[in-house]
Amino acid sequence: MIWNEKMECATRDEMKAIQSERLVETVKRIYHNVAYYRDKMQQAGLTPFDIEGVEDLHKLPFTTKSDLRDNYPFGLFTVPMSEIVRLHASSGTTGKPTVVGYTRKDINMWSEVVTRSLCMAGVHKNDIVQIAYGYGLFTGGLGIHYGTENLGASVIPISGGNTQKQIQLMQDFNSSVLCCTPSYALYISDVLNEAGIDPETLNLRVGIFGAEPWSEAMRKEIERKLKLRAIDIYGLSEIVGPGVSCECEYQQGMHVHEDHFIPEIIDPVTLEPVADGEVGELVFSTITKEGIPLLRYRTRDLTRLIYDKCSCGRTLVRMEKCKGRSDDMLIIRGVNVFPSQIETVLLEMSETEPHYLLIVDRENTLDTLSLMVEVQEQFFSDEVRKLQDLRKQITHKLESTLGLTVDVKLVEPKTIERTAGKAKRVIDKRNI
């Protein structure tokens, strides 16, 4: 079902007109209410009159996470606190969290985009939706919750963790939809397996997974292990939370709710827009938000946009599954390389999470790329030939994926340092 056909199936021209009108209004509101933005625009020699429609979007300065931090907690809010009905915050890995505030209208808009996303995924009002995203300052739980209620489906607000209970409720309440992070979905499947519960005996049909990057290989694994259709949902608290974009049942990219959030793709180095269909950093401008509208917010996520009409009938632009983070992007001999591409190759060759380290160096004037991969028991052999074949196979696959020769070195397990949280995957030794 298409929830809001008028917006989701608008022609390109209709969408442009809607976006232009909303952008102009947003820019005016921000300029007159937030000193920080006003200063930034004035420094760029801009007044609200310079922005007449989406074609002028590129003139506006970017907003980054550090802008939010510098204005902690409420400096970028465009309405008085009396208008704010909800606060969420994302924990920064360094320093202060970033805080976002929602007016009642913002909450309604957010519910609307989540409802649309659920419909895209094939969820309907007869579904029983188990929300295993965390509830709290994190936007995952409450964001999906309001959208699900708005759709009219039944919510099980179980929040994250307590896997035994998750499984018990799946069995007792016949949950048909599971919402959580993809890694937690895999974890649940492992626990099911250990407990000897056949996923076929559960009623699960659709999984709405997001809040962390995951590969196509991981999707296949989750779908196989949990016997459901795994749908990718995208969002970030700065823009609204989950539901900024979501896959439809064709799973060919995530439809962006572009009547609320205008996406752009820029080159993370030159900051110029890239050619249509090229990969670059995703940038969003919110055009209906009241609490904390953001103009040209740099997400650091790398993807590309697809403007072709989708088989589902929606015309909303699609963004591909994120290919990595622009902070992680490496430029080697002029080629953009994302560690996630390497991870995908390694995942295709092994069932378990690969441990690897990418080392970039420069010999004379040429960049070199080497990859250390831990040899796990499932692909270790007592025969030299088989290990050499494995090494060759990894080298070939990387070469065809990256277009670069990588020197692959097999190393012993636990050679690569494990850190709590995010693993360090890249060492760049070049002194540029």
Added chain:
Amino acid sequence: MLIKQISVFLENKSGRLNEVSQILGDAGINISAFSVADTSEFGILRLIVSDPDKASNVLHESGFTVRESNVVGLNCPNQAGALARALKILSRNEISIEYLYAFSMGNSASVIIKPNDTERCIEVLQKNKLELIKASDLYKI
């Protein structure tokens, strides 16, 4: 007739071989025979030990990549041409050898063979009256 061999993946780092023998020694496991296959990139240590399952466990717990595989043990007279004769029989029966290693003591030599087909290799050797080493005997050496 099958003999369990333990293989351990080694990066070419000094001291790792030492570590393996230390771990096995501390666990009271005796090494009967071993060989190291190494390339410029990595090495594979292959071991015949008194208690293969225990060895596999202790090495695994110490973070090594370990694999158990079956090999064939052949007892050859310690004289010129004896090994050649055995190998000729195998090749005539289309059994290829991935690798082998050997050690001789007194009147006989022990050869550890990793053939492409373990079952058939044993069958062929037995049919040709060649003396196989029993696993229990080899683990005791």
